[in-house]
Amino acid sequence: MSLVQEYELLRRVPMFADIEPARLKLVAFMSERVGFDDGKLLCRQGDPGDAAYLIIEGEVEIVLEGPAGPLTVATIGANEIVAEMAILCDTTRNASVRAKGRVVALRISKEPFVRMVREFPAMAVSIMRELANRLDSTNTQLSAALSEVRRLREGAGAPASQEAGA
Amino acid sequence: MKAMTAAASSADAVLRPGLLPGVAPQSDAERVPQPPIPPEVSNLESSVYRFILKHSMKQQILLLLLTLSSFPFLYYSLDLPKTIVNRAIGGKHFPEQLLGFEFDQVPYLMILCAAFLALVFINGAFKYAINTFKGQIGERMLRRFRYSLYQRLLCFPLSYFHKNSSAQIIPMITVECEQLGGFIGDAFNLPLFQGGQLLTMILFMFMQDPILAAAAIALYPVQGYIIPKLQFKVNQLAKQRVRTVRQVADRVQESAAGIVEIQANDTVKLNLTDFAHVLGRIYDIRFEIYKRKFFAKFLNNFIGQLTPFFFYSLGGYLVIKGDLSFGALVAITVAQKDLASPWKELLDFYQIKENSRITYEQIVEQFQPSGMTDAKLLLAEPEQVMPLTGELSVANVSLDEDDKSRVVDAVSFTVQLDEHVAIIGQSGSGKSELALLLARLARPSSGRITVGGLDFAELPVAVIGRRIGYAAAMPYLFAGTLRDNLLLALRHIPLRPPEYDETLGRERERQLYEARRSGNIDFDLQADWIDYRSAGVSGPAELTERIAEILRRLDFEEDIYGLGLRGRLDPAAQPELAQRLLEARRALEQRLVAEGITNLVETYDPERYNSNATVAENLLFGTPIGPTFELDALADNIHVRRVLDQLGLTDDLVEAGRQVAATMTEMFAGLPPEHEFFEQFSFIGAHELPEFASVLAAAENGGVGGLDRQQRDKLLSLPFKLIAARHRLGILEEGMQQRLLEARRAFRESLPDEARSQIEFFDPARYNAAASLQDNMLFGKIAYGEADAVARVPQVLRDVLEALSLRSAVMDVGLDYHVGTAGSRLSLAQRQRAAIARALLKRPDLLILNEATSGLDAPAQTKVAAGLREEMAGRGLIWVLHRASLARNFARVLVMSGGKLQEQGRFEELDRKDSLTALLMAAE
Structure with a gap:
């Protein structure tokens, strides 16, 4: 797997899709390929977020550590990005990410990434666009969910079904 | 040698009974009282002649006698040529009588010539002996002088070094006094010798003709009057010159130390101007000296030539008139010519003498600051240094700064020598000065400090420096290893003389003899000076453990362990340890296998490419020794290039380079040149980008082959x-x-033998002397891109070392770390810890800390404080704290303000509303 292939993978991530090729290659170059054995944590819930991961090989599980014990809420496979919120804002991890089998991922560190965003406004714009899209779809989902809740309340039915999301 | 051994072993018997190798333990009753010989206290005489007479009178007399005894031979050697010419070559009456034998002309000539040759040899030998002897006297005296200066320097009060830069002192001890050596050899000999010659000739002239003789020396009084007058002004200027040159040294040192400020504030031009100004002053002074010196010379020559003028005019007149015989005039003219040489020598000597006198006086003047420690206190070696017990009592102690402001004002208190006391106060409250007073690094202006009933003012440094520990906020570490710096506190006098074979022993004896002849200390630097007993251990092995214990208490162990892992070991010096480290290498490998984490370290395998190492490392497959195969420049190495050419790899690697360059220029184009990404990620520096771009453009057209x-x-x-x-x-x-x-x-096969010594190849079965301890044990690279590698591998390594009991060996290597000039290769926190460790190592009865942990962060501070107090339990601890809140755990707290002791008591009692302590706490 070479830089070019990693670049191709990154380009397929909607958030990075519009970024200039040279910049995105630099993002790939600055990132680190990391291997995780089965069961190893890519990140731990509650830790400060310092990197996003693009899964190159294998699968990871998103695990919520609740009072009732860990709960796997989603499984994410190759070519997908996880924990990307961490590199955009200062939050702690809201879930753990665990390797399911052997995983190879591209670790995109927050600090250089943020610097690039700051210095290349075009990058910021394309990321902003993607976030706006997401917000839009989240809003749509939310209103759908709210009307669902209202409908169920009115009908005094069962509690709303869980929507998965990490 | 003998005296040395006696001194060392008696000191040993005092301080470490029973620990001298081969000597049975002696009880105090049995011990033969044999006080160690304290080194001589050397004083400085006020004038250079007094100094010479006091220390070399005997030699000077000997030198004179030697010179006098050379005179007859000199006389004969001057007389003999006349005999050879007149009687042997031009003679008519043969056979000649010589020592009762009769000789014909040729044998007579030969014998006289042989005698002449012998005389030449004897004269030469005399000259050689006299000059060597003069040199010896001069050099010994110079050595004595420098030694005295240095000894005095060690007695200077601290305040001196605050006000004066060492740059002024250094040239005094090094360059300025250099000329004294030459002068001292001549001091008596030359004037007496040349003066004697002069007098003899004058006498001879008077016997020939009193009037003309009087005429020949008539102008001497004039010269004798004028020359010193002229010289006086030159002397004044010379003094000024010396002072100004010292300013140059001062400026240079200040600029070197303040280079940051100079650039940060752009005072470059100011500094240059200032320096030019000082140089200008030196120029003026020197030029003035030249003018006066050469004027004096001119005058001298003129007066010198006036005498022949009188001879020719007056003498000629007398000859013409018939009042003087022609022969007498010629004789006197010739004699007068001979007179010129010793007279000139005397005048020159006078100038050198004046110069030396001034140099000496000026140096001595600088070495008399007020408030010097009595050298006797500094050097005294008590028969036994007893532990201090009882209490430290401070009675009405004040300290005035030089400008008479009172920084410590009538402070009184007592501290038991098993008590821990904190002193707090704002900066400028006098707390730091108080700490200096308590360690006797400053002397009270008034009042008295006693410890166990002994007056501080009378205690030798041997007691204070061995029984009281002191560590400051800005401790000084000497260039050398960390171990040297720690052991400093145990090296007071030589304890065990080294073993010398016969040759070395004789050489050592000669050195000692010389040292004594120059009044220098005659201790042996090669001896073992380490006082194990005062560290509470029996020998080197226990000492290592004890150091480790102290480091642990000071939370300093991890740092040293880290330094050790990065340090190197000489397997030739410690073959056993190298062997054990090789075992550790194997153990680590097994451990990685056992835990199933072999993927975290990629081991060096001669048969495999190491994907976690650079191409350079893979090619060299070893550690470079010296610069020849430095990894950064390996691409330029001729041996490497030859191999690449042979294998046809060069073109491919150039092509690879083109690809790297292309990728880099693409990715980094548009980034501002100062961007940190260049530093962090790029193979190509920002300033090289345009150059690579043009190389790439060239390659675009004709491929890399056309470059x-x-x-x-x-x-x-x-x-x-x-x-x-x-x-x-x-x-x-x-x-x-x-x-x-x-x-x-x-590469390895074709490498010529002479280049082989420049590389230590990776060899699984060999310890690599050029690589660090850690690299030796890993014998590979920590893998990139394995999630845990960076955390896990060091942990496994640590476990392995622990299991093989090698941790202390690693620490040992860490202690060999070179701390750099003034400890600059260590952080402030590390330096502070080292200074405290040093103070603890000698197990002081009282430890004084002067804001000694100010460079540590808060958690480390707490750990160190706890460890320290545990270590000092049952002994005295006085801790001047940089933050009031740190006093919380102290049973007794003294609060200083405005030089006065304002409050004291338990921390809880003091920490009440509106108290000074509460104010200090609030200010944090």
Whole structure:
């Protein structure tokens, strides 16, 4: 797997899709390929977020550590990005990410990434666009969910079904 | 040698009974009282002649006698040629009588010539002996003088060093006094010798003709009057010159120390101007000296030539008138000519003497600051240094600064020597000065400090420096290893003389004899000076453990362990340890296998390409020793290039370089040149980008084959830095790796023998002296891109070392770390810890800390405080704290303000509303 292939993978991530090729290659170059054995944590819930991961090989599980014990809420496979919120804002991890089998991922560190965003406004714009899209779809989902809740309340039915999301 | 051994072993008997090798333990009753010989206290005489007479009168007399006894031979050697010419060559009456024998002309000539040759030899030998002897006297005296200066320097009060820069002192001890050596040899000999000659000749002239003789020396009084007058002014100027040159030294030192400020504030031009100004002053002074010196010379010569003028005019007149015989005039003229040489010598000597006198006086003047420690206190070696017990009592102690402001004002308190006391106060409250007073590093202006009933003012440094520990906020570490710096506190006098074989022993004896002849200390630097007993241990092994214990208490162990892992070991010096470290290498490997984490370290395998190492490392497959095979410049190495050419790899690597360059220029184009990404990620510096861009453009047209040598070299250097696992540029694919492996083999096989010594090749069965301890044990690279590698591998390594009991050996290597000038290779926190460790090592009865942990962060501070107090339990601790809140755990707290002791008591009692302590706490 070479830089070019990693670049191709990154380009397929909607958030990075519009970024200039040279910049995105630099993002790939600055990132680190990391291997995780089965069961190893890519990140731990509650830790400060310092990197996003693009899964190159294998699968990871998103695990919520609740009072009732860990709960796997989603499984994410190759070519997908996880924990990307961490590199955009200062939050702690809201879930753990665990390797399911052997995983190879591209670790995109927050600090250089943020610097690039700051210095290349075009990058910021394309990321902003993607976030706006997401917000839009989240809003749509939310209103759908709210009307669902209202409908169920009115009908005094069962509690709303869980929507998965990490 | 004998006295030395006696001194050392008696000191040993005092301080370490029973620990002298081969000597049975002696009880105090049995011990033969044999006080160690304290080194001589050397004083400085006020004038150079007094100094010479006091220390070398006997030699000076000897020198004179030697010179006098050379006179007859000199006289004969001057007389003999006349005899040879007149009687042997031009003689008519043969056979000649000589020592009762009769000789014909030729044998007579030969015998006289042989005698002449013998005399030449004897005169030469005399000259050689006299000059050597003069040199010896001069050099010994110079050595004595320098030694005295240095000894005095060690007695200077601290305040001196606050006000004066060492740059002024250094030239005094080094360059300025250098000329004294030459002068001292001549001091008596030359004036007496030349003066004697002069007098003899004058006498001879008077016997010939009193009037003309009087005429010949008539102008001497004039010269004798004028020359000192002229010289006086030159002397004044010379003094000024010396002072101004010292200013130059001062400026240079200040600029070196303040280089940051000079650049940060752009005072470059100011500094240059100031320096030029001082140089200008020196120029003026020196030029003035030249003018006066040469004027004096001119006057001298003129007066010197006046005498012949009188001879020719007056004498000639007398001859013409018949009042003087022609022969007498010639004789006197010749004699007068001979007179000129000793007279000139005397005048020159006078100038040198004046110069030396001034130099001496000026240096001595600088070495008399007020408030010097009595050298006797500094050097005294008590028969036994007893532990201090009882209490430290401070009675009405004040300290005035030089400008008479009172920084410590009538402070009184007592501290039991098993008590821990904190002193707090704002900066400027006098707390730091108080700490200096308590360690007797400053002397009270009034009042008295006693410890166990002994007056501080009368205690020798041997007691204070061995029984009281002191550590400051800005401790000084000497250049050398960390161990040297720690052991400093145990090296007071030589305790165990070294073993010398006969040759070395004789040489050592000669050195000692010389040292004594110059009034220098005659201790042996090669002796073992370490006082194990005062560290509470029996020998080196226990001492190492004790150091480790102290380091642990000071939370300093991890740092030293880290330094040890990064340090190197000489397997030739410690073969056993190297062997054990090799075992650790194997154990680590097994451990990685056992835990199933072999993927975290990629071991060096001669048969495999190491994808976590650079191309350069893979090619060299060893650690460079010296600069020849430095990894950064390996692409330029001729041996490497030859192999690459042979294997046809050069072109491919140049092409690889082109790809790297292309990727880099694409990715980094548009970034501002100062961007930190260049530093962090790029193979190419920002300033090189345009150059590479033009090389790339050239390659675009004709391929890499069309590039010139320089361009190809430039590209070739790039792939050498590539790490396959890290830089995923798609260049180091399997095929390329195989070819590089082949190059590795070819390189090693074809390497000429002389280059082999420049590389320590990786060898699984050998300890690598050029590599660090850690690299030796890993024997490979920590893998990139394995999630835990960076945390896990050091942990496993630590476990392995622990299991093999090698941790202390690693620490030992860490202690050999060179701390750099003034400890600059350590952080402030590390230096502070080292200084405290040093103070603890001698197990002081009282430890004084002067804001000694100010460079530590809060958690470390707490740990160190706890460890320290535990260590000092049952002994005295006085801790001047930089923050009031740190006093919380102290049973007793003294609060200083405005030089006065304002409050004291338990911390809880003091920490009440509106108290000074509460105010100090609030201010934090």
